[in-house]
Amino acid sequence: DVKVTQSSRYLVKRTGEKVFLECVQDMDHENMFWYRQDPGLGLRLIYFSYDVKMKEKGDIPEGYSVSREKKERFSLILESASTNQTSMYLCASSLITSGSNEQFFGPGTRLTVL
């Protein structure tokens, strides 16, 4: 079974803090994704990566950066957290050769920025 883990289920941070969200997958997937999920808006893609040290902006990259130093690990960084970044953050991974683009999701991190 593919396992995607995220470093925290719940996180509370203060405005202006630097926040790191970590995601690890154990199935040697090339693609990794970071989404945020908000009521009424669904899943929105922040960044994705298709290889180590490669990254691509998604639909809403502003205020975020990412790091992929190892194939299994994809980190999302909030350089200076703001209250409008309070959200559920979901990480996913998939095989690059999968014609259906099936993605496997982590359990999510609910981030609250005060």
Next chain:
Amino acid sequence: KNEVEQSPQNLTAQEGEFITINCSYSVGISALHWLQQHPGGGIVSLFMLSSGKKKHGRLIATINIQEKHSSLHITASHPRDSAVYICAVCPFMNYGGSQGNLIFGKGTKLSVKP
């Protein structure tokens, strides 16, 4: 206009009722996914379809590629079916979707009352 539209947004049903959730999309696709998200966050894949119909237990998913439409049916609904159901499509590469990306609907929140 969203490329993937789901209806209804919210659905309340009585236990035992037959439920249908609809998904329409506007891009050419190679596959469509139905995902389930229980309260607490984790997203799991229910079905992956490229044509026809699939059944798993009380869940049935159908797709009509010509009409760009899919439905998810739940027979004999139960309170444990309460969740958000998300439709996601895998676009053909020439529609601009990067390899590995999915386009998500905003989800349908289902609540089944005992």
